[in-house]
Amino acid sequence: MRCSLLTALAVTLLGVAVLAWGTDGFRAFTDEGARRLAVHTSPRPLPAVTLQDQTGRRFSLDELRGRLLAVExxxxxCPSVCRALGQAFQRVxxxxxxxxxxxxxxLLSISFDPERDHPARLADYAARYHxxxxxxxxxxxxxxxELQALLRSFGIVVIPDGFGGFxxxxALHLVDRRGRxxxxxxxxxxxxxxxxxREWL
Structure with a gap:
């Protein structure tokens, strides 16, 4: 009986230790949670990329240093979550x-579908959310x-859905004045x- 209790206790302690290791000390229970925790504890520098906005202007992320960026x-x-993102940015x-x-x-909305989302289509999205x-x-x-490097740095996973969408x-991402x-x-x-x-202003 005593041996069974000790075995059960050892298995329980081992399970707790494995869970603690796998969740970074019980702080992250999903991949998304782990991504957020990693960014919070170790800010990520962003790669040098060139973007084109809804007016056709080209600019680099480096040009935006010195002010905060909210990025989606x-x-x-997108028929669903991107609309919620646009509405969230309006509220922000x-x-x-x-x-x-x-x-x-x-505020910076970045399309990961550059072949279809040319400036005129970006302007439609911009008009929808003012x-x-x-x-x-x-x-x-x-x-x-450059797009793949940017998606990797933010931890964005994009998978074609087989129906022309993704x-x-x-999430809403905050980039500091140093571009992290x-x-x-x-x-x-x-x-x-x-x-x-507000904490970063």
Missing amino acids: FIYVN RDALPASVPGRELM ADGEAWRVARVEDPD EHNA LVRIEDHDRPLAFVERV
Whole structure:
């Protein structure tokens, strides 16, 4: 009987140890949780990429250093989560003092479908959510290698769904003034994201 109890206790302790190791000390129970924790504890520098926005202007991420960036990843034909992302960005913009968007913070919606999301289509998305092209820009990365590097740095997974669309993870991302990804929040918690922005202002 005593041997059975000791064996059960040993197995339980081993299970707890494995769970603690696999969840980074019980802090991350999913891949998404692990991604967010990793960014929070070790901010990620972003690669040098060139983007083209809804007006056709080209710019680099490096040009945006010196102010905070709120970043979402979308594609214009997305029938579901991208609409929720656009609405979340509207709420973020509207919850901040009018002087913040454009000066201290830029909202940046990045399409991962650059072949179809040319500037005119990006402009349609921008018009839908009242993205003005200054405080909130909608852009694409034309170079496939640069796009993949950017998606990797943010931990964005994009999988073709076989019907002309994509499955992808969705969140609101905060980039600091030094060009590092520092926080990730759920897209359905825009006001929590606003609080993260306020902490960095």
